Amino acid sequence: MNTKGLDDAVDSMLEMFIFETNQNLEQLEQITIQSEKNGAFSGEEINDIFRIMHTIKGSSAMMEALEVTALAHAVEDIFFYVREKKPEKLDCSILTDLVLNAADFIKTEIDKMEAGEKTDAIAADLIESTSAFLLQLKQINGEQPAKITLPVKPKPIQASTQKLSSYIDLDEPVNVFQAKITYKDHCEMENIRAYTLINNVKGIVGELHYLPDNILEDDESANIIRKNGFNICFTTSKEYDEISVLLNRTIFLKELELEQLTDVTECSYWPKKEMLPKKALPEQIIAKGEEREINHPSMISVNVTKLDILMDLVGELVISEAMVTENPDLQGLDLDNFYKAARQLKKISTELQDGVMSIRMVPLSGTFQKMNRIVRDMSKKLNKQAELVLVGEETEVDKNVIEHISDPLMHLIRNSLDHGIELPEDRKKAGKNPVGKITLEAKNAGNEVIINIVDDGQGLNKEKILKKAKENQLLYKNESDFTDKEIYSFIFSPGLSTNEKVTEFSGRGVGMDVVMKNINAVGGNIIVNSEPGKGSMITLKIPLTLAIITGMTIKVGQSRYTIPIMSIRESFKPSLDNILVDPNGNEMIMVRGKCYSIMRLHQLYNIVGAVTDFNDGIMIMIETEKTTIGLFADQLIGQQQIVVKPIPAYIKNISKTQGVTGCTLLGDGNISLILDAVGIVNRV
Amino acid sequence: MKKVLIVDDAAFVRFAMKNMLEKNGYEVVGEAPDGSTAILQYKELQPDFVTMDITMPGMNGIETLKEIKKFDPNAVIVMVSAMGHENFVKEAVLNGAVYFLVKPIKEENLIEVLSKIIES
Numbered sequence: 001m002n003t004k005g006l007d008d009a010v011d012s013m014l015e016m017f018i019f020e021t022n023q024n025l026e027q028l029e030q031i032t033i034q035s036e037k038n039g040a041f042s043g044e045e046i047n048d049i050f051r052i053m054h055t056i057k058g059s060s061a062m063m064e065a066l067e068v069t070a071l072a073h074a075v076e077d078i079f080f081y082v083r084e085k086k087p088e089k090l091d092c093s094i095l096t097d098l099v100l101n102a103a104d105f106i107k108t109e110i111d112k113m114e115a116g117e118k119t120d121a122i123a124a125d126l127i128e129s130t131s132a133f134l135l136q137l138k139q140i141n142g143e144q145p146a147k148i149t150l151p152v153k154p155k156p157i158q159a160s161t162q163k164l165s166s167y168i169d170l171d172e173p174v175n176v177f178q179a180k181i182t183y184k185d186h187c188e189m190e191n192i193r194a195y196t197l198i199n200n201v202k203g204i205v206g207e208l209h210y211l212p213d214n215i216l217e218d219d220e221s222a223n224i225i226r227k228n229g230f231n232i233c234f235t236t237s238k239e240y241d242e243i244s245v246l247l248n249r250t251i252f253l254k255e256l257e258l259e260q261l262t263d264v265t266e267c268s269y270w271p272k273k274e275m276l277p278k279k280a281l282p283e284q285i286i287a288k289g290e291e292r293e294i295n296h297p298s299m300i301s302v303n304v305t306k307l308d309i310l311m312d313l314v315g316e317l318v319i320s321e322a323m324v325t326e327n328p329d330l331q332g333l334d335l336d337n338f339y340k341a342a343r344q345l346k347k348i349s350t351e352l353q354d355g356v357m358s359i360r361m362v363p364l365s366g367t368f369q370k371m372n373r374i375v376r377d378m379s380k381k382l383n384k385q386a387e388l389v390l391v392g393e394e395t396e397v398d399k400n401v402i403e404h405i406s407d408p409l410m411h412l413i414r415n416s417l418d419h420g421i422e423l424p425e426d427r428k429k430a431g432k433n434p435v436g437k438i439t440l441e442a443k444n445a446g447n448e449v450i451i452n453i454v455d456d457g458q459g460l461n462k463e464k465i466l467k468k469a470k471e472n473q474l475l476y477k478n479e480s481d482f483t484d485k486e487i488y489s490f491i492f493s494p495g496l497s498t499n500e501k502v503t504e505f506s507g508r509g510v511g512m513d514v515v516m517k518n519i520n521a522v523g524g525n526i527i528v529n530s531e532p533g534k535g536s537m538i539t540l541k542i543p544l545t546l547a548i549i550t551g552m553t554i555k556v557g558q559s560r561y562t563i564p565i566m567s568i569r570e571s572f573k574p575s576l577d578n579i580l581v582d583p584n585g586n587e588m589i590m591v592r593g594k595c596y597s598i599m600r601l602h603q604l605y606n607i608v609g610a611v612t613d614f615n616d617g618i619m620i621m622i623e624t625e626k627t628t629i630g631l632f633a634d635q636l637i638g639q640q641q642i643v644v645k646p647i648p649a650y651i652k653n654i655s656k657t658q659g660v661t662g663c664t665l666l667g668d669g670n671i672s673l674i675l676d677a678v679g680i681v682n683r684v
Numbered sequence: 685m686k687k688v689l690i691v692d693d694a695a696f697v698r699f700a701m702k703n704m705l706e707k708n709g710y711e712v713v714g715e716a717p718d719g720s721t722a723i724l725q726y727k728e729l730q731p732d733f734v735t736m737d738i739t740m741p742g743m744n745g746i747e748t749l750k751e752i753k754k755f756d757p758n759a760v761i762v763m764v765s766a767m768g769h770e771n772f773v774k775e776a777v778l779n780g781a782v783y784f785l786v787k788p789i790k791e792e793n794l795i796e797v798l799s800k801i802i803e804s
Contacts, residue, residue, distance in 0.1 A: 013700055020696045047741075054739050055694045058766055061788030062700055069788075187793075188786045192773050196783055200804065216778075219770050251783060251800045252793070 017063050018114050019301065024052045025103050025110075026366065032103075033372045036096040041082065049099065050079040056106060065113070067123040068106050074130040075102050081134060087141040098130055100373070175236055176264050177243050182229040182255040190225040191215040197250055198232070204246070206235035211269045229255075233267040304399060307360055314349075314356045315548065315643030321349050322667025353548065353641075357398070361544075364442050364451075365393035367406045371413050371440060378417045385434055386421050388413075391441035397449050401542055404522045405451070408515040412453045412538055413438065415512065420457030420536060430533065432456065444544075448566065451540040460530040465490050488528035489626060492516035520678050523549070523564060523661070525624070541566075549644060551664075553637040553672055554620065556601045557610035560672035561633070562642055562664060563620065567677035569628060571620040571636060579614055589619060589630045596621065598630045599680060604659070610634055622677045629681055640667075644674060659683055686802065689714040689729060691722040691748065692737040692764065697789075701735060704791040710798065719743030723751050726759070733798060734761045735785070738772045746776050753780045762797060764789065 031048055035041045041049075057072035075098065082090065105126055109119045181197065183190050194215050198208065210232040212221040236243065240260055247256050264270045325342045368390045375388040397405075421427075421436035428434050439454040462484065469475055469490045475482075494513040519526055523543045530536035543549060543566060551562035552571075578590040579598075587598040598619070602610035611617040611634040620631045642664040659679035666672050688710050692698045695717070702712045713729045716722035718740055726734065734752065738745035745763060752759045763776040763784040773784045783797055 013696070013703065016699050017696045020694060051693070051739060051741055054766060055697075058787040059694055059696045062697070064788075189770055189773055189784070192770060192777055192784065195774070195777055199777070216774055222770075246804070249800050249804050251797050 014063070014113065017059055018110055021056055021059060021106070021110050024056055025107055026369070028052045028103050029100065029373055030369050032096050032099045033376055036092060036376070040092060041090070041095075043083075046079055046083050050076060050083055053079065060106075063113070065109060065119050067119070067121060068109050071102050071105060071123040071127050071130070074127045074134075075099060078130065078134045078137070081137065085141065087137055089140050090137065094133065098126075098133055100377075102126055102130065175238065175240075175243075176233070176261040176267075177236065177240070178231070178233040178259050178261050178267055179243075179247055180229045180231050180255075180257040181247065181250060181253065183225065184252045184254045187252040189222060190230070191219060191221040193250075193252060194221075194225055194230040197230070197247075200249075201232075201234065201246065204236055204238055206237075207264075208232065208234035209267070209270055213269075229257075231269070233261070233264070233270055235264065302359075307356075307399075311356055311360065314353050315645075317349055318353060318548075318641065318643060319665045319667065321345060323669055326667040328668065357548065360399050361396035362399050362402055363394050363396050364402065364449075365390075367402055367409060368393045368440055368442070370406070371409065374410055374413055375417060375438065378414060379421075382417065383423065384417060384421050384436065385424050386417055386436040386438055389437060389439045391439060392443050395442040395444055395449055397542060397544055401449075401522050401544070404518050405524075405540065405542060408518045408540070409440075409451070409453070411512070411515050413440070416453060416455040416457065416536070416538075420455040420459070422458050445541075449542045449544060451542065452537055453540075454535065454537045456535040459532040459534055459536050460488055460491065460528070461532070462487050469493070484530075485528070486626075488530055489526075491528065492526065523566065523676075525566075548641055549674075550639060551642045551674065552620070552639050553642075553666065554601075554618070554633040555635050555637055556605070556633050557607040559605070559607055560637065560666060560670050561601065562672045562674045563622065563631070563677070564674070565639065567622045567624070569621040569623045571618055574614045574617075574619040574630075574632075576614055591621065591630075596628055596630050598632055599683065600632045602632075602634075604680070604683065622680065624677050624681045626678075627681060631675075631680065642666075642672070642674070647673075685709060685711040686733065686798070687711050687713040687729065687731040688798075689716065689722065689725055689731040689734045691716045691719070691734060691740075691745070693717050693740040694737075697737070697764075697787075701789060701794065704789070704794055705798075707791070708795050719745070719748035719751070722748050723755070726752050727755060732760060733801070734759060735794075736761050736763050736776075736781070738763055738765045738769060738776065746772060746779060749776055749781055750779055760801060762801070 028049060031045050031052075035045045053072045053076035057069050057076055060068040060072060078095070078098070081087070105121065105123055109121060112119045112121075181194070183193060187193070191212075192215070194210070198210065201208070210230065212218075212224045212230075215221045215225075215230075238246075240258070244256075244258055247253075247258060250256070261267060325339075325346070330338075371390075372388055375386055378384075379386045416438050417436075421438070422430070422432075424434035427436065433456075437456050439452070441452040441454065443450050465487055466479065466482070469487075470479070472493070474490060474493050492512045492515065516526060519540055519542070525541040527539040527541070528536065529539070543564075550565045552565055552568055553560055553562045555561075574589060580588045580590060580595065582588065587600075588595050589598050600612075601607070602612065614632070617632055617634050618636055620633060620636075621628055622631050644662045645664060646662055647660060659676055659682075660673045661676040661679070662674045664672050664674060688705055690698050690701050690705075690712060692701070692715075698715045698717075702715065705712050710733075713731050714725040716725050720743055722734070722736070736745045736749055740748075743751075745765075749761050749763070752761060757780075759780075761781050763773060763781045764787060765773050765776075765784055766787045773781075776784065782801055785793060785797060
């Protein structure tokens with residue numbers, strides 16, 4: 001195998017390890033938090049945690065992440081004990097902390113591996129506290145402190161009396177051999193290895209005795225074998241050579257000393273006279289795993305890049321289809337059969353598009369579940385009490401979108417807990433349930449997903465926000481003209497935190513402005529509502545997918561632009577009566593008694609030959625959470641599904657691309673730039 | 685080419701072992717994530733070897749071993765166990781496992797065990 005192949009194998013192994021371990025950790029976290037809520041670990045949960053730790057231990061050992069292995073082992077030990085002994089006194093809260101801390105440590109290390117960094121963190125402290133917990137657990141549950149395993153002296157010579165009854169060999173066993181077998185260092189479980197050896201020679205030996213004789217009953221025998229080797233003496237009809245070959249096949253053999261004796265009396269541990277055989281079978285030790293239905297839907301995991309490629313191809317297909325069916329050459333021709341076939345093609349390509357999209361759809365439950373952990377950790381640290389209610393976790397969104405909203409959600413939840421939910425005493429005083437409630441709710445609404453973060457805390461403080469905004473010179477109009485909604489949206493401005501002190505959770509540089517940025521990056525919107533004393537509600541409107549959107553294509557001069565339908569409030573032929581011009585020359589339009597700024601697209605992008613007279617063009621009102629403006633263009637071309645493509649880097653470098661998020665190919669082969677409402681509004 | 689069936693609930697371990705085996709000229713004819721699948725696959729594929737993880741959800745490795753042995757008393761099953769699970773390994777060996785491997789599995793150990801088993 002060449003090195004490249006080897007590297008690939010290592011890479012895909014690492015990828016798989018990371019994927020699987022992350023999945024396990026996620027599950028672990030959920031189980032742990034769930035059991036903490038219930039105040040106890042159920043049998044099944046204990047089993048699951050045990051198994052997860054066991055798997056992580058095994059896999060990480062293979063990846064040579066030794067600290068992770070050791071830590072997973074320590075946690076596994078606790079759950080092994082809990083599973084087997086079912087101790088009555090078990091502090092679930094401490095145990096949960098231990099498990100979560102361990103999970104965090106492992107997660108950090110896995111992330112480092114993923115980033116290609118060295119995994120060098122030391123888990124000694126964690127392992128120590130984990131082991132200490134186990135020791136304490138054993139003590140308070142009335143067990144003797146763990147025995148310290150001293151190197152055990154070989155027991156006084158008392159040979160095995162096991163006589164193997166199966167005589168497969170009919171020849172008279174005349175030869176006597178004595179052998180000493182040494183196993184390779186660190187091969188572990190030498191006693192069981194010795195037992196398999198005895199199993200293997202059973203068929204050809206007459207009488208057999210070995211030392212140490214208690215290989216199955218006592219695991220200490222492994223130490224003795226490690227030190228003194230495994231001694232066997234047997235009678236057989238076979239010759240020296242055959243025996244030598246047989247014993248040399250012993251797996252993990254380091255050294256074999258074999259000698260032929262003339263008589264069994266030469267062997268020091270051969271019993272002097274026949275004794276009754278001991279029962280060598282150990283008791284059934286295995287606790288039966290609880291009966292659980294095994295019902296794995298058959299799944300495969302696919303690299304996201306492959307899906308992206310597929311998505312791209314389907315996008316190209318949709319465009320090519322439009323290029324064929326809307327081909328200018330077809331104009332004026334009467335082609336009934338052609339259009340019939342074209343409709344069929346359209347039907348299939350739409351289904352294909354839906355199919356590919358559905359592959360990329362992932363339920364929000366994973367992201368939502370993560371929030372449990374945040375609420376738990378934060379309420380503990382802040383001495384607050386809060387419960388998180390999840391609604392509509394099964395709502396599905398595009399994988400790309402999920403990646404973008406996970407961090408903002410986390411931040412918004414933190415914010416609700418930190419600023420919204422009051423301390424239990426204060427809540428009691430205000431006549432509220434001391435346990436605060438945060439609801440995270442997702443639902444589908446057409447082409448969008450709506451996510452609400454609702455808390456029953458103290459609500460936003462309008463005066464404070466306004467004061468801060470003033471200090472930061474963010475006010476863009478008269479203070480008294482601001483609506484509540486506009487004031488609340490200030491919390492997403494950079495550098496605005498009404499919290500004086502920097503806590504562990506807020507004020508770490510990742511502010512609400514980043515939340516806004518992330519949500520805008522996926523074409524989403526944030527709306528804030530709040531009622532003093534009652535709580536606040538933050539609503540995220542997220543497009544279902546980033547790859548294919550519904551857009552309105554418009555024409556300005558010879559150029560085409562596409563505006564996402566989500567951003568358009570209305571469009572109409574403006575009448576000159578409604579156009580106002582302020583003393584600075586800024587144009588504005590009056591719509592139903594309200595005044596909005598006008599942005600002429602041909603001015604923004606310096607387009608020659610475009611319609612300049614309001615009477616001949618069209619006004620499109622675009623809406624963002626901040627404000628609404630009128631966009632002036634030549635004409636509407638039509639609404640259609642478009643495939644979003646990123647803008648090529650060399651165009652991106654030109655500053656004029658502000659307000660453009662991507663581009664798309666139209667059916668007639670023209671390129672259309674996709675306008676970003678937020679970017680354009682910022683240019684006003 | 686000797687046919688191997690890998691039984692382990694961790695996809696990663698299956699993947700790693702498959703790599704090791706295929707590099708050394710073994711044919712991995714099946715991979716099973718749990719005991720019941722393993723039994724079905726054993727009956728269908730008739731592998732020369734089975735590597736069997738002990739700790740698995742649902743039916744554990746030893747129960748699976750017993751089932752396979754019932755069907756084919758000559759089945760060659762190598763147990764795969766974590767360090768410190770002597771008791772399980774013992775039980776497995778008493779129930780007819782040919783040999784066992786201790787995790788983390790190293791390529792040379794895996795190959796040594798299998799090739800020694802072929803010799804005898």
